[in-house]
Amino acid sequence: MTDADIGARFAQIRVDVGAATPKAMSDRLGIGENAWREYEKGKGTPSWATLQKLAALGYDLSWLMTGQGHMRRGDNAAMQSVEPEFMGRLVEAVARAHKELGINLPEVRLGHVSAEVLADVFAAAEGPDEYPEQLELMLKRLKRRLKSATEQPGTGKRLA
Missing domain, CATH: 1.10.260.40 (lambda repressor-like DNA-binding domains)
Structure with missing residues (x-):
């Protein structure tokens, strides 16, 4: 290393x-x-x-x-227990957040960003009953980051 x-x-x-x-x-x-x-x-x-x-x-x-393991805490353990419907809602919300700001997000990147949001939800929630509430918080955080990135020149983000 x-x-x-x-x-x-x-x-x-x-x-x-x-x-x-x-x-x-x-x-x-x-x-x-x-x-x-x-x-x-x-x-x-x-x-x-x-x-x-x-x-x-x-x-x-x-x-x-x-460099060993996962970048985020909880990336591995909880990933196996996500409900397909919850994951579908999460992916749709991530795509919608990008679209609302005019950001064209390739499908591969949509998967990456969705996995990152899911990892954040898992890290913040104490159990599955808190996933929906934490998802809303993480989506708000994502929207703030995206808005900030589109407003700062040189970030690599540009409006479509």
Whole structure:
């Protein structure tokens, strides 16, 4: 495992969060921009407080440090117990969120984004009875990230 590998995982988290730049990510976490830039280079050591913030966002710290396992906590365990109807509603909602903002989402990416939202739901819910409520919260978060990305130039998102 190289420093570059760890740095790439920090960058992957930033992209997953929807932060277009290291500055946006550092602002979100309340840390210095240079600190986050150094993490993405595989240099510097994040404080325990920074690691706790990443864990609170649902990221698996073991994955971050080693590259082993899943990026998000709970990605593996609960995935087997999702109801097909719930998953269908989730995929439709993710597609609708993108369409409302004029973002053309390829089907493969729709699957990726839907899986990420599902992982967030699983990480936040204490059980299946909380899935619908958590889905609504995660969809609101997704819509905010998408809206922010379309409003920031250079994010790679553009209106269709």
